[in-house]
Amino acid sequence: MIQFTFRWFGHDDAVPLRYIRQIPGVTGIVSALYDIPVGDAWPRSRLAELKDEIETAGLDFAVVESIPVHENIKLGWPTRERLIANYCASIRAMGEVGIPVLCYNFMPVFDWMRTDLALALPDGSTALAYDDRALSAIDISHGTGDLPGWATAYSANQLRELLQAYADIGPDELWENLQYFLERIVPVAEAAGVRLAIHPDDPPWSIFGLPRIITDGAALERVTKIVDSPANGVTLCTGSLGSLPSNDVPAIARRLGEAGRINFVHGRNVRVTGQHRFHETPHPSVLGDVDIFAVLRALRDTGYRGPIRPDHGRMIWNEKGRPGYGLYDRALGSAYLNGLREGLTRDVTR
Ligand code: DNO
Numbered sequence: 001m002i003q004f005t006f007r008w009f010g011h012d013d014a015v016p017l018r019y020i021r022q023i024p025g026v027t028g029i030v031s032a033l034y035d036i037p038v039g040d041a042w043p044r045s046r047l048a049e050l051k052d053e054i055e056t057a058g059l060d061f062a063v064v065e066s067i068p069v070h071e072n073i074k075l076g077w078p079t080r081e082r083l084i085a086n087y088c089a090s091i092r093a094m095g096e097v098g099i100p101v102l103c104y105n106f107m108p109v110f111d112w113m114r115t116d117l118a119l120a121l122p123d124g125s126t127a128l129a130y131d132d133r134a135l136s137a138i139d140i141s142h143g144t145g146d147l148p149g150w151a152t153a154y155s156a157n158q159l160r161e162l163l164q165a166y167a168d169i170g171p172d173e174l175w176e177n178l179q180y181f182l183e184r185i186v187p188v189a190e191a192a193g194v195r196l197a198i199h200p201d202d203p204p205w206s207i208f209g210l211p212r213i214i215t216d217g218a219a220l221e222r223v224t225k226i227v228d229s230p231a232n233g234v235t236l237c238t239g240s241l242g243s244l245p246s247n248d249v250p251a252i253a254r255r256l257g258e259a260g261r262i263n264f265v266h267g268r269n270v271r272v273t274g275q276h277r278f279h280e281t282p283h284p285s286v287l288g289d290v291d292i293f294a295v296l297r298a299l300r301d302t303g304y305r306g307p308i309r310p311d312h313g314r315m316i317w318n319e320k321g322r323p324g325y326g327l328y329d330r331a332l333g334s335a336y337l338n339g340l341r342e343g344l345t346r347d348v349t350r
């Protein structure tokens with residue numbers, strides 16, 4: 001049975017756990033320890049406290065999203081030994097506390113990127129949008145200040161040094177560094193009873209000249225083959241993959257589902273409006289370019305049993321909040337996904 005989950009950003013989140021509990025069918029929470037510096041080991045006691053709080057609200061702590069991967073691991077620098085040891089300690093802590101899935105990504109410097117956090121749609125809602133031409137107009141020489149909604153702030157110097165450090169890192173080197181990382185963390189995850197779920201790059205192409213490698217179905221499959229273990233799986237993010245029209249998302253779901261390597265699903269839809277240009281839409285298949293119905297059918301056919309969450313929603317009904325992470329449209333997305341699930345799995349002969 002698929003478990004319906006919802007992302008919660010902790011006490012800074014305008015959406016409290018008690019509201020999440022009222023979304024029909026949602027039983028699980030996706031969260032993280034947001035105040036631990038990147039690279040440090042996550043204390044088991046802190047994870048246990050967060051889990052208690054979630055359980056007191058009547059929900060399960062289903063997924064950690066994310067434990068950020070330190071840049072020096074992606075760069076392959078010698079300090080990665082200590083940083084990977086810390087990452088392994090965090091995974092073990094998750095296992096000891098009993099949190100079964102870890103979503104992470106391997107994008108250099110920047111996580112998800114948009115050029116407009118409030119694109120007005122014809123119905124009066126606003127959505128997140130991306131346009132390569134708008135990105136090329138953004139000047140990052142004085143730091144990340146001009147990036148819309150960017151969470152990890154870098155000063156001009158820090159960013160210059162980081163971008164310089166990546167000058168020698170192309171896709172091949174990044175793959176090598178990912179392999180090095182996976183060879184060390186997958187056995188630990190397997191022993192701890194934690195399933196890893198790498199998130200595709202969002203958007204799935206190079207930005208600011210930095211390599212991005214987790215861009216399509218072939219790349220996701222390649223990850224799963226680096227260390228052949230069910231603990232080494234992926235997050236099927238329909239929106240990230242769907243912003244590249246060459247990605248047939250239902251086919252990717254089917255292949256990875258058959259291999260048993262989907263460990264987490266992000267359900268979200270996008271409308272592609274040009275080359276490397278898209279905006280987010282409501283979740284239903286007919287309103288975007290990703291056939292969400294066909295994705296859920298592929299998950300049903302391949303026996304997917306893990307967590308799913310609605311990803312980004314639009315801002316509707318005058319809600320104010322974290323871009324992409326308001327309550328209302330994500331709750332609608334969740335109800336839609338859950339309706340599809342019922343329609344696809346219920347035995348109508350009874
Ligand atoms: C965006 C999210 C990503 C995701 C990370 C996973 O809204 O889907 O930030 O959490 O890339 O590591």
